[in-house]
Amino acid sequence: MKCVIAGAVVILLCGIISAIAGGSAKAYCELKLPKGAPFAFIFPIIWTVMYILIGGSAGAVACSRERALEADKFKGLLFFTIMMIFNFVWYPLFFGAGAYFAAFAAIIMMLILTFFIICFFSRIYLITAAIMSVYLIWIFYCAYLNLAVIILN
Numbered sequence: 001m002k003c004v005i006a007g008a009v010v011i012l013l014c015g016i017i018s019a020i021a022g023g024s025a026k027a028y029c030e031l032k033l034p035k036g037a038p039f040a041f042i043f044p045i046i047w048t049v050m051y052i053l054i055g056g057s058a059g060a061v062a063c064s065r066e067r068a069l070e071a072d073k074f075k076g077l078l079f080f081t082i083m084m085i086f087n088f089v090w091y092p093l094f095f096g097a098g099a100y101f102a103a104f105a106a107i108i109m110m111l112i113l114t115f116f117i118i119c120f121f122s123r124i125y126l127i128t129a130a131i132m133s134v135y136l137i138w139i140f141y142c143a144y145l146n147l148a149v150i151i152l153n
Helices: 002-022 042-062 067-096 100-122 126-152
Strands: none
Touching: 002 042, 002 067, 042 067, 042 126, 067 100, 100 126
């Protein structure tokens, strides 16, 4: 349980730091947005929940004691770390720099990496793969929004 909590806290802090580094999200309200785009206040709520869930999942995998699955654990956590780097830079790219295409490239990498994370995490704990699947769906939705911003603006 300590690993789950530690993972959740670390990833949540990374998200907070990314948001601070990226500056204000006020620009979101000024963009032309597609149908189905949520109000701006929804994002911090959902991202907080997502960071807690995926961080807890990574923490659970990190503390797995199953020796036969060490390679899957290492690969899953490596992909998770790389995915979080892309996640960390997405907000500053999109909001701080207004680099919507670069942000879209980052989110595509997040999608690809999350698919592999799900594959590796599922061999260790199915619940962690299920949580990462929810995250994958959320990232698909965010990719849709990001692409729409590129097209509409």
